[in-house]
Amino acid sequence: xxxxxxxxxxxxxxxxxxxxxxxxxxxxxxxxxxxxxxxxxxxxxxxxxxxxxxxxxxxxxxxxxxxxxxxxxxxxxxxxxxxxxxxxxxxxxxxxxxxxxxxxxxxxxxxxxxxxxx
Amino acid sequence: xxxxxxxxxxxxxxxxxxxxxxxxxxxxxxxxxxxxxxxxxxxxxxxxxxxxxxxxxxxxxxxxxxxxxxxxxxxxxxxxxxxxxxxxxxxxxxxxxxxxxxxxxxxxxxxxxxxxxxxxxxxxxxxxxxxxxxxxxxxxxxxxxxxxxxxxxxxxxxxxxxxxxxxxxxxxxxxxxxxxxxxxxxxxxxxxxxxxxxxxxxxxxxxxxxxxxxxxxxxxxxxxxxxxxxxxxxx
Numbered sequence: 001x002x003x004x005x006x007x008x009x010x011x012x013x014x015x016x017x018x019x020x021x022x023x024x025x026x027x028x029x030x031x032x033x034x035x036x037x038x039x040x041x042x043x044x045x046x047x048x049x050x051x052x053x054x055x056x057x058x059x060x061x062x063x064x065x066x067x068x069x070x071x072x073x074x075x076x077x078x079x080x081x082x083x084x085x086x087x088x089x090x091x092x093x094x095x096x097x098x099x100x101x102x103x104x105x106x107x108x109x110x111x112x113x114x115x116x117x118x
Numbered sequence: 119x120x121x122x123x124x125x126x127x128x129x130x131x132x133x134x135x136x137x138x139x140x141x142x143x144x145x146x147x148x149x150x151x152x153x154x155x156x157x158x159x160x161x162x163x164x165x166x167x168x169x170x171x172x173x174x175x176x177x178x179x180x181x182x183x184x185x186x187x188x189x190x191x192x193x194x195x196x197x198x199x200x201x202x203x204x205x206x207x208x209x210x211x212x213x214x215x216x217x218x219x220x221x222x223x224x225x226x227x228x229x230x231x232x233x234x235x236x237x238x239x240x241x242x243x244x245x246x247x248x249x250x251x252x253x254x255x256x257x258x259x260x261x262x263x264x265x266x267x268x269x270x271x272x273x274x275x276x277x278x279x280x281x282x283x284x285x286x287x288x289x290x291x292x293x294x295x296x297x298x299x300x301x302x303x304x305x306x307x308x309x310x311x312x313x314x315x316x317x318x319x320x321x322x323x324x325x326x327x328x329x330x331x332x333x334x335x336x337x338x339x340x341x342x343x344x345x346x347x348x349x350x351x352x353x
């Protein structure tokens with residue numbers, strides 16, 4: 001493994017989160033699209049999403065989307081302004097902090113529901 | 119002090135794939151990795167193959183992947199890498215074909231270099247004296263002139279590892295040196311070259327090039343300046 005610094009990990013996480021969001025979007029389209037086979041099929045698929053695994057997965061989805069969008073803004077700053085380059089490391093850490101905060105808030109909302117059984 | 123010098127070795131006539139070999143070497147903390155390689159080659163294992171020439175960070179021939187980062191073997195000191203009894207790993211730079219041990223085929227790298235027209239273009243009649251330039255105009259492209267073409271930046275780029283057609287940071291730095299030279303007239307030609315799908319847009323700002331440069335050129339910054347030059351030229 002090449003021992004790159006913040007920039008390399010920011011880039012790798014951006015790629016991975018992008019792929020993860022794409023996979024989520026595909027799943028989303030397929031499950032919503034199942035409506036064309038009628039309400040029964042649609043509901044049988046959506047009941048699976050009530051499982052704790054999928055509910056907890058929401059935390060990961062929020063993390064992926066937040067990271068990808070915030071780091072996307074970071075990349076725009078780098079490309080469009082000379083200042084972005086100077087603060088690229090700080091911007092990366094800010095992106096991470098905001099992403100983790102978003103995930104923590106989602107966990108705070110989701111976990112009591114999973115434990116409460118509804 | 120003693121260190122273990124762990125080298126990724128490969129002999130195309132014998133080996134199917136590269137393998138690690140470790141040499142226990144006695145050294146001083148102020149020695150450079152190149153001194154250790156020389157010691158191994160001269161006194162332990164004469165078949166060890168690598169490039170070096172000036173041995174003082176000017177010729178750019180001994181860029182290697184040392185402890186997971188691209189550096190010049192002649193510039194990095196042992197005390198900055200490990201303590202007594204520690205291990206130092208040395209691998210060939212990535213993304214170029216390994217010919218033997220630490221020696222890679224640099225031809226694709228220099229092809230990319232040549233592709234960006236790394237020479238002064240100005241067909242105006244030659245003036246009687248010099249082509250004068252203000253201090254500010256000279257300063258504009260100063261960073262790019264420091265490049266020694268060691269390939270540490272290009273071979274640290276994750277995009278280049280996967281896509282060898284990407285011209286790479288070093289070639290873009292060379293192009294930058296002429297694009298922002300007020301005396302040069304080949305700007306639009308170079309910008310068009312770098313606007314192709316092998317050019318600057320392959321850069322995904324991973325910053326490995328900037329971290330790797332032994333001449334402390336802000337490589338990513340220069341690439342971004344070329345990106346903006348292309349963008350504003352089209353606007």
